[in-house]
Amino acid sequence: MAETVSSAPHSLADKTSSDFKLCNTNIVRNYKRSRFDEVESYKQVGHVGSGGYGNCLLLQNRSNMSLRVCKVQKRRKSISKPLEIEILRNILYDHPRIVVLHEAIMHTNTMQLYFDYYPGGDLFKLMVRYIEEWQGVPESFIWHCFLQISEGLAYIHHGYDRRQLGGPPPDSEWQPIIHGDIKPENIFLGPPTPDSHGYPSLVLGDFGLATVDETSFSGTWK
Numbered sequence: 001m002a003e004t005v006s007s008a009p010h011s012l013a014d015k016t017s018s019d020f021k022l023c024n025t026n027i028v029r030n031y032k033r034s035r036f037d038e039v040e041s042y043k044q045v046g047h048v049g050s051g052g053y054g055n056c057l058l059l060q061n062r063s064n065m066s067l068r069v070c071k072v073q074k075r076r077k078s079i080s081k082p083l084e085i086e087i088l089r090n091i092l093y094d095h096p097r098i099v100v101l102h103e104a105i106m107h108t109n110t111m112q113l114y115f116d117y118y119p120g121g122d123l124f125k126l127m128v129r130y131i132e133e134w135q136g137v138p139e140s141f142i143w144h145c146f147l148q149i150s151e152g153l154a155y156i157h158h159g160y161d162r163r164q165l166g167g168p169p170p171d172s173e174w175q176p177i178i179h180g181d182i183k184p185e186n187i188f189l190g191p192p193t194p195d196s197h198g199y200p201s202l203v204l205g206d207f208g209l210a211t212v213d214e215t216s217f218s219g220t221w222k
Contacts, residue, residue, distance in 0.1 A: 097152030120189030
């Protein structure tokens with residue numbers, strides 16, 4: 001498999017995260033400001049994207065200039081703490097295939113969730129680039145995506161982490177999580193890792209529709 005990966009050094013998937021740009025932080029005035037209660041340590045410098053359940057803003061730390069993504073969405077008054085926060089803080093954490101929730105700020109009508117910023121964008125944007133540039137997707141990259149997405153699913157469904165010996169914990173000790181909205185737009189491209197053969201690492205994000213109820217139905221219609 002390693003030889004197959006190295007045979008496609010010029011593919012889009014081989015590019016590091018710094019090769020992909022979603023926002024030019026030097027042209028702040030071109031971005032429409034969204035409803036966002038700025039905290040003292042951050043300033044808004046861009047707009048990453050939006051969906052039916054939230055608006056994602058690009059923030060910059062005022063002290064160390066690092067970037068974060070803040071997902072701003074409406075808060076249901078009937079729920080004190082959304083399930084997304086509970087899942088990412090208390091069940092799914094410290095796994096390379098799952099997005100990390102750094103901070104959650106609750107307001108009366110909105111909530112702000114702070115995540116890592118992935119300059120590489122998401123799997124959908126990479127698919128579009130392959131089409132626009134008339135490039136074939138390397139089979140080795142397809143298998144790379146299949147493996148890493150499967151790792152994320154094995155963890156959220158069964159608690160299985162191949163970095164740990166002994167396999168998954170007993171069923172009685174693990175609460176299965178259903179993501180509810182898995183699609184290329186919700187699979188982010190992180191920087192390459194030593195075991196990714198130069199390809200971006202894949203991270204499963206946007207747990208806004210995640211649930212522990214196996215009978216529920218959700219997702220994106222298209």
